[in-house]
Amino acid sequence: MSKPIALERALLGLFVASGFAGLIYQAIWSHYLGLSLGHAAYAQTLVLAIFMGGMALGAWIVSRYGVRWKRLILTYAVVEIVIGVAGLAFHPLFLGYTDLSQDTVYPALDSIAAVRAWQWGSAALMILPQCVLLGMTFPLMSGGYLRVAPAADGEILGGLYFSNSLGAAFGALFATFVLLPWIGMPGTVATAGVVNLAVGALAWVVARRVDDGGWTDGAPVATAAAPVKPAAADDVPYFRMMVVAAAITGATSFVYEIGWVRMLNQALGTTVHSFELMLAAFILGLAFGGLWVRRRAARIGDAVAVAGYAQVLMGVAALLSLPVFAQSFRWVGAMLGVLPRTEAGYALFSLGSAGIALAVMFPAAFFAGLTLPLFTMALLRRGAGEASIGRIYAANTLGAIAGVVLAVHVLIPALGLHLAVTLAALVDIALGFLLLKRYAENVTQRAYFASAILCLVVLPMSLLLGRTPPEALASGVFRTGVAALTDDTEFVFLRDGKTATVAVFGREGTAVIATNGKPDAGLVLDVNMPPSGDESTMISVGVLPLALHPDPRRIAVIGWGSGMTTHTLLGSDKPEVVDSIEIERAMYDGAMHFGRRVTRAYTDPRSRVHIDDARTFFSTGNRRYDVIVSEPSNPWVSGVASLFTRQFYGFLGRHLEDDGILVQWVQAYEIDDPLLATMLAALASEFPYIDLYRPNDGDVAVVASRKPLPPLHEAAEPGSPLHAELRRVGLGSVSDLAMRRVGTQAMIENFVRIAGVDIHDDFYPTVSLQAPSARFRRVGSFWITNLISTGMPVLEMTDGRVPLRPNEDVMQGRGMPDEMMQLPRVAYDTGIAMRQGTMPGVAMELEELARELERLRALSAAPVESADIGDWLQAAAVVAEFTIAHIAREDQVGVWIEPTWIDLDGQPEDVRAVMAAYDATARRDAPAMLAAGRAALPVVGPDAPPLLREHLLVIAMLGALASDQPAEALRLDREEGRGIPVGRDSNYGFIRSWLLAWADRPRR
Template identity: 30%
Template structure:
């Protein structure tokens, strides 16, 4: 809008005085909206899954509802309706639907589980469920800004206030994001968070109604001041297109940078909250500055175009900072005595990297409003149109970048596309202004735009991929680089002996970035979420084989197996050695893993997935092996199949979303999908954890499997006689949770007898390769990993926070303490409650006595020592 245009009639003086109060209301509204968004997306992910497709469906539905709401309200609600009363009713409706979604989700879950499947029909059903749950409240959310916009006029001051409202809404969203992520969901649960958001809706609605009642009735007359049929300013199409491209680049950047920063900071719920909060802070600051700028800009369209061109430099800044600067900041998280210090550093890194472009995206919205505003225009339609264009672009950006661009051209390529989008938005906004009325170009303007294109090209050229070390080692990258400097860590060393670690594969998949590395002494590792998830290191090989062989040998005759999370495939591969097994189903969320990563560990996993076609079974050693690309929880919810064994080896519980594979409800799903005599086996880390986290995992599992057993992976199994010494301390490293519906009884003689049979020769060899059988028979050595069972650990787990779908407590506990190293203390505390389980291990007196002595040599305490140690370790 040009400030030299004639000043339009304004609203009455008394209502204009209350605009700052409306700004405060919008802060509360934004806070409630972000709390709802976090809760709803978390609730729905539990139902329709947490794959990239499911997340895209959820995000697209959420933002699509906002877009429709902003477009529909000005068309279905008359301009004569009191803006404050309309706004209050919208807030009340949002709160009411928020409660309906919370209490109605179990019923939605039942219906979805009954009809859900895989493939295209499954995706359509996910979309239908998301629409039923999210469209009603998001339609109302999207309508709030157009509704309140009718309180102002479309003059320079009024449009400026619209920018302030938008900024206030974003300021509230920042507070809601941090309140939900760092307090409401960490300390309470999703129900409490919903009640807080509902209370905010009620308070905002009550204040709005009180303001409406205290003032004389405010109407915007449908006359010379406001004309419902008035059209936007000439050439508005260019502004709508520019703001749509700006929205596309903004959400695309959020997808890309959240992925990269979560590798660097650790993919916890707190990291995602900080990244979102910083992004919203930037949008809020930019919106406020843009609102101020609209009052003094000679041409808002020119300002919008320049803002988009500055975005090309700001995007390049962030890309360079993430790939070439932040990974090398000398930050060692393990040195911090408190996670709150690390959060401060994480906040600074996020601000340094992403605040500049976020501010420019925030400024774009009020500048676009001013650029299309025309005298007499309905403010609701003005805001609704610009908001809808921006949101449509944002939806496209989120979907295209997450599902298409990142998996195909990588994050660096996606960042170059972001620069191209910002440049295109600048050209779209500015190009009409360099044309004369005769149609010819102004030479100076054309030259300036050509130079801008050249500069943007140079900026795009400056973008480089993040170092592979960041994909592989995440937040530990500075420590790795410090240990290997100078010049020891190399991408492709001329001689492997010249490098401690080098990379053999890096891939950025639809759901996660992965890498495979090798050390100079031949240890290969699979990396996901910025850390090692599986390797050929002795400690890991022992655990991975143990997770498969233990349930397969305890079960009387296992025929069908479900493996949740493929990884290096070593656990899945153990099952193809067992003669009774006929079918193995492997469920993994990321297609890159079974197709590319797992075959790289073919020797160790017995080539379990080599050459397998997508979701089509093949035969390995006479066993039918099938790979399903889905998250394990969603697969279990939607499959009618039952199994003799279910093993689960997901990414660490501190990674956002993984706590859903450790809830009471998930374990109940596993239990319900077991055949009679079936077994559930679950990997749990004791490293990168604290006592409260480990108690939560173990107590939650034991709540569903009250006869459950804990087996620990101690590769230094017999103290001074250790044969598995390496760079990792084996005591308290990780463990296996084991559960059956029936009480478990293990016949020691029968188990060893099976191993001695000719058809179990490969199983026996597989156990020996990882150290079982060095001191006793293989079966006895395997059983010496016993560390406790549910009835004996009730006292140890007293006060544990049970992880449920409604609180997902584990991801908040684990995310807080991922930089701690208390595994040895945790296991020592568990072993202080050790008693030889005579009801668990049966057989000949000689075999049972041999096992009892082996357990004693493995560090399990005898009864006289138990009371003494318990006093010191239970606290």
């Protein structure tokens, strides 16, 4: 290998690694600063502005002073080493900064302006020095390389741009898919620091050899480019135009990037994975643009002409990206139609998502990647000197800042995503023609007019074919696999907000509000119709604090959704103020279309809405509340999972009064039990008193406090509008709420213990990284459902959950989860049938239960014959499964206690042993359960029905646990349970694991 080639490969390799580390910093800093600044649009803009502004300042410093520095590559090595040291120190520094802010600074500040000034100023100080140094790397490396091979300007600039961008694309993916799941944010940022240190050390070696002539021997590194013209006085306007053009293309590129990401969120889903795939696709386009320049630089005679055509083609490609995006919904739907809903299927879905992102982004990004090297080449060949490298880079970066601000705060809210991208494309096209007309030298009329015709053809095509119908935008195809809503869907609102696209649509009397295609709330507009499941949850989290807190005067609600929770809270005269914090203004505006269903949220003077991020809002003004209700979107949505961490719960705890209550809504669908457990573990780590409620089939509501929770009381006066709203969803009484109560802190701790998970932590974002796969796999949390629906009184004997006695309101069960509504009703109907011989509704509800109940009564009319023992045992087990746990002890008389449907005298030993075990369980007599269950197991023998044997084992284990004999429960499962396999359709494998975890829990 020749020495020039060795030098070239060494420098390019170093810059790949440098780009790899640089993108890790950008991604991780956004996570870190989001924890202090929040995730609102202005906070996101600020993070990007600090990052890009620091880069621009660093590039300007090199352009201003670099010409005086003799050893640029050595300086580059020093800069990389300093960046690496700062990377290693970042996490401990951030922890100290967070403690200082929360413990000292925020309590001392009494104005919002002062808090924001501290947040923004301190955030800038946290990352600005490193950003400045990162901005110096490209001009330092480029300038140092050009001094070695001054004739190879294009090859060097294009090669370095390609290698740095390639490393950046790989860094974005590696950080999200490998480092964050493996070592969390602290390890990831430290990894970037180690990479910088290694790059700096190797660059030091390279610099020493270059300075010693060891790698050059005076030979050029690449083929000579076009001759460099001497600078002239009238070149100043030309120089300025190249700098302005670099700024403009930087701005339009970021308008594209933000617009594309926002659009693709609606097709691919708003997840951390999809974002990084989109970012990598965009950067990869830039990289290959640089590679094109590198390979053709020696043949480029007029760099401005090529840059002009590149600008025109970038605009054309951006226009064409809109029709491509419009088709992406069909592609996603097709993928979901054929891919298995497994981990392997999710990996293929991610690959397909990357392909779609490339189809939308890559062409325009490729042409954007040409521009910066070409503008720099033009200045170098005009005699501007190596300082032009830093000037162009700085201008491009400053333009990127302007593009971010314009896109997020002006263009997208004012014009929408489609027109924002279209306008940026037209600016690029106009800039390209200006460069071709006034500043290029080798432009033929034919090529010029051909470019104009191309633009005139593509623009109307983009305007016509690039308009994605709202039925696709709101379809949530990434969840459902259906690329469009039905034609009878009526849209009443569709707006591209600063952070999300919000749609409100209706069908058959139900209105839905959706964010980026993901429904966040659905309401039935006609109160004479049955409520939706969402209504039950939204009203539940609103009524629980009213029914628990004795004096809820100051209340905060995180997340607006439909406005129903705020509306519910304001139905009581107790609250003096309800502060609702919503990150997206379009959500608040869209929910107005729910009309009278949420009118108090909009018209009551006690309602105050704040368009802000929750962390930022609570940090300003040192606010404290009696109640905080947190109802964010699904945890798989990017940025949302940070509202379920121990740090965030500790943060909210500091903003609650001493007897304050936190109510947390958690979606238990599209997420598995271990992920739900890690979020519950975070809550339990900060609040010692917790009650868990189940408002509907797919959601969980958790009430938490630092003091013992008071008993439930009536939340609304009978006859009031609020009381009527509560009755409609089955929440009109204390009994209704009590029936939805599942467990306490002990139950949650056991839930976490059996899952074997760590506490969800800001710096180890397990949920945001794993939940998208869970959503794709269509998993759900079933453990809570299993605990409620199991036929043995597991929660009652361990955590004290007692089944309620029936009353008219409770047994209507309106809005209740199936397992909490149907099972108690069926159980009481079955109890009536067992006592009286009639079967009100049971046969129609559950055919198997009716059949086994009839068989049980028939076989029990006389002593059971030996030939019928197996059938009797099976029937008894099925009927017990539907009754024992769901009928209160005092209502078991005539059913399993002193049963009227069987004469025990003369019955075989098997029957009497089983009845004794069920009798003890119906009485909730722990010592008798232990004795009877243990005695019945050998009597019925291994040939008994599996469900019955599982019952007897669980009865004995429950008796042991309730008798404070955990060691006996463990022994029973180890010895007796060894010969009792879990039935194929049984959930008793989980129940047994639950009891083992309960037996092994720490004693207090």
